[in-house]
Amino acid sequence: MNSYSEILNKLGPCGLNCSKCFAFANGDIKELSSELKKSLGNFDIYAERFIELLNKPVFKKFPDFKVMLNHFATVKCKGCRNDECKLFSACKVKQCSKDHNVDFCFQCAEFPCNKHGFDEHLAKRWITIQNKMEDNGVEVYYNEIRDLPRY
Ligand code: SF4
Ligand code: SF4
Known part of the structure; x- marks a missing residue:
């Protein structure tokens, strides 16, 4: 079982798994x-x-x-929380989660909002992931998806 802080190095605040991204170092x-x-x-x-x-x-x-x-x-990306994302230039979640002092969007009082900057497909995925993390806990969610492909 990974600790919460280890998981933060893998999952961005949007919940996508950086460790399964093709660009992750x-x-x-x-x-x-x-x-x-x-x-x-x-x-x-x-x-x-x-x-x-x-x-x-x-x-x-x-x-x-x-x-x-x-x-x-x-590829050389260190992940969303330690580097600039090489994929989603329109993403607003990273900065916005810092401004709202949350690790993940489901922890924010405004979730689900329209501030994410995602297209329709990604926004749906974002909501699904956040709901799963809220319902089952971040650790349980991560252990379910950690070995699955991201794509
Ligand atoms: S490119 Fe973006 S999604 Fe991929 S590992 Fe880097 S921060 Fe994560
Ligand atoms: S839920 Fe929306 S307002 Fe809250 S941190 Fe995420 S993107 Fe920002």
């Missing part, structure tokens, strides 16, 4: 991408050969795949 997407990059070694040369040798045109896509893999393997 200590996340499993980065870690697994780095491992795969290492395991592939000099696969570029082989990918080119395999197009004809194995008659597999799919290997033509390896250079693009590698660009994506390199991206995932070099």
Whole structure:
């Protein structure tokens, strides 16, 4: 069981799980991408050969795949509470939660508000997450979702 303060390093005040974000420096997407990059070694040369040798045109896509893999393997975000978010430039929740002196929006008297800055899809997700945290507690919520993909 993670302590409340450990969980605060993983979940933003909106409740989204930074540790499962592709941009998180200590996340499993980065870690697994780095491992795969290492395991592939000099696969570029082989990918080119395999197009004809194995008659597999799919290997033509390896250079693009590698660009994506390199991206995932070099991300550096320290998470919402320790860094600037690289994804949601319109998000108002981070500053607003500080102004309201709450760790999560469900702890705020104004929740659910219209100050979040999210689009409709994200706003619905925000409300669902906050309600779950309020109903079951932050620790229970985190332990339910900690190993699930964010996407
Ligand atoms: S702060 Fe934003 S970019 Fe960084 S890990 Fe969290 S969701 Fe991803
Ligand atoms: S006003 Fe809205 S966005 Fe700001 S902390 Fe309260 S619930 Fe969250």
